[in-house]
Amino acid sequence: MSDGIDSQYTGNHDDNPESQYNDGKGVRYHISLKPLPPPLKKGEKRRKNKKIDDINRTIYVHEEESLADLLEAAAQALGYGDKLLFKVVSKDLRASNFTLKWSISRTDFKNMQLTTTDHFDEMISEATQKGTPAVKLDFVEFEEVANEGDSDDEPSTSKKRKLTEEEELMAETISQLKAAYNCSDKTCTSPVCYLGNPNGEHVRMTPILLNTWASAKLVGIEGVDLEHPPPDKMFQPVEGADNIDDIALLARRRNQANQASKSATPTITINNDFAGLAQLLRPDHAIAPLAPTQLAPIPRIPSPVKPVQMPFAAFCLAANLHPDVATKLEILEIAGPHLLEFIENSVLDQYLSVGNRAALRYAESQWKKGLIGYGGQNALLINPHT
Numbered sequence: 001m002s003d004g005i006d007s008q009y010t011g012n013h014d015d016n017p018e019s020q021y022n023d024g025k026g027v028r029y030h031i032s033l034k035p036l037p038p039p040l041k042k043g044e045k046r047r048k049n050k051k052i053d054d055i056n057r058t059i060y061v062h063e064e065e066s067l068a069d070l071l072e073a074a075a076q077a078l079g080y081g082d083k084l085l086f087k088v089v090s091k092d093l094r095a096s097n098f099t100l101k102w103s104i105s106r107t108d109f110k111n112m113q114l115t116t117t118d119h120f121d122e123m124i125s126e127a128t129q130k131g132t133p134a135v136k137l138d139f140v141e142f143e144e145v146a147n148e149g150d151s152d153d154e155p156s157t158s159k160k161r162k163l164t165e166e167e168e169l170m171a172e173t174i175s176q177l178k179a180a181y182n183c184s185d186k187t188c189t190s191p192v193c194y195l196g197n198p199n200g201e202h203v204r205m206t207p208i209l210l211n212t213w214a215s216a217k218l219v220g221i222e223g224v225d226l227e228h229p230p231p232d233k234m235f236q237p238v239e240g241a242d243n244i245d246d247i248a249l250l251a252r253r254r255n256q257a258n259q260a261s262k263s264a265t266p267t268i269t270i271n272n273d274f275a276g277l278a279q280l281l282r283p284d285h286a287i288a289p290l291a292p293t294q295l296a297p298i299p300r301i302p303s304p305v306k307p308v309q310m311p312f313a314a315f316c317l318a319a320n321l322h323p324d325v326a327t328k329l330e331i332l333e334i335a336g337p338h339l340l341e342f343i344e345n346s347v348l349d350q351y352l353s354v355g356n357r358a359a360l361r362y363a364e365s366q367w368k369k370g371l372i373g374y375g376g377q378n379a380l381l382i383n384p385h386t
């Protein structure tokens with residue numbers, strides 16, 4: 001029984017009670033992999049009968065574990081953690097670069113196909129008829145099927161050789177991520193999902209997410225590894241979207257959100273009429289000149305999320321800067337606060353006191369955060385201070 005066994009591995013998730021079999025270790029699997037021959041070097045010819053050694057391992061996996069868990073454990077034990085490409089969808093085992101057969105010694109179950117979870121259930125049920133269940137699993141690796149219709153004559157290895165070392169590392173890291181986050185939830189339409197959020201929601205690992213994660217890991221961003229993505233909210237579920245997998249639904253929601261913000265815009269742009277605002281700001285006019293329906297939608301303490309383009313004078317007013325600031329800088333013809341960052345302090349200091357220049361810079365920083373806008377003026381109007 002011990003021929004060819006060179007390592008042992010026990011796969012069992014913590015939530016299973018101890019296995020009833022093999023001293024609590026689970027079902028014993030003798031796994032064997034017939035690997036693909038290594039890629040040929042230029043000018044080299046494949047010798048027909050050149051023998052490539054099979055890889056043999058023995059693992060124990062708890063009888064309650066799923067097919068995907070078994071394959072994951074087997075792949076790891078074989079040193080093929082990221083190289084056996086598969087996904088269990090509904091009841092199907094979809095393997096893109098290997099075939100799998102199972103046998104139980106001293107029974108009629110020899111070289112049985114393993115392509116569905118029903119096959120797997122049958123295998124477990126037959127194996128556990130015995131006091132010490134043992135199964136032989138035979139993996140045969142084959143060239144990954146790329147896209148249907150791809151020509152076999154074009155060896156994929158020739159493409160791979162053109163990759164730079166960096167690209168290879170990226171590709172390798174991405175396939176590690178894909179293997180680690182392979183989604184076997186049959187209700188989920190995404191092949192690869194990250195579930196690292198409080199509710200375990202499926203965040204679809206799009207190529208962008210995979211690339212971001214892999215490059216963050218490769219450049220050595222602190223705390224980023226195969227288990228920990230970069231601290232970016234793109235790895236968290238979209239708030240309010242309870243089913244991230246439904247892209248159409250998501251798109252609709254985004255659309256609605258956009259529509260909502262578009263329809264909200266006109267109520268804000270009322271105030272783009274600056275003559276009107278100046279009027280508004282005059283204490284004797286107060287709120288009167290605008291019809292209540294026009295004022296109503298303006299939030300009481302608005303804080304625009306983005307900086308709003310506005311004329312410089314209006315900005316000074318909204319920021320409640322000293323009147324000198326606007327008048328003394330008039331000669332510079334600054335169109336709006338968005339240009340302030342391009343003007344050196346030394347220039348401003350020719351016109352402003354240090355205190356006023358500092359106040360202007362502070363206002364600029366507030367404006368960039370979206371804290372100063374037209375809404376701010378209304379806020380001043382509604383709640384005048386000093």
Ligand SMILES: [Zn+2]
Nearest residue numbers: 183188193202
């Ligand atoms: Zn998923």
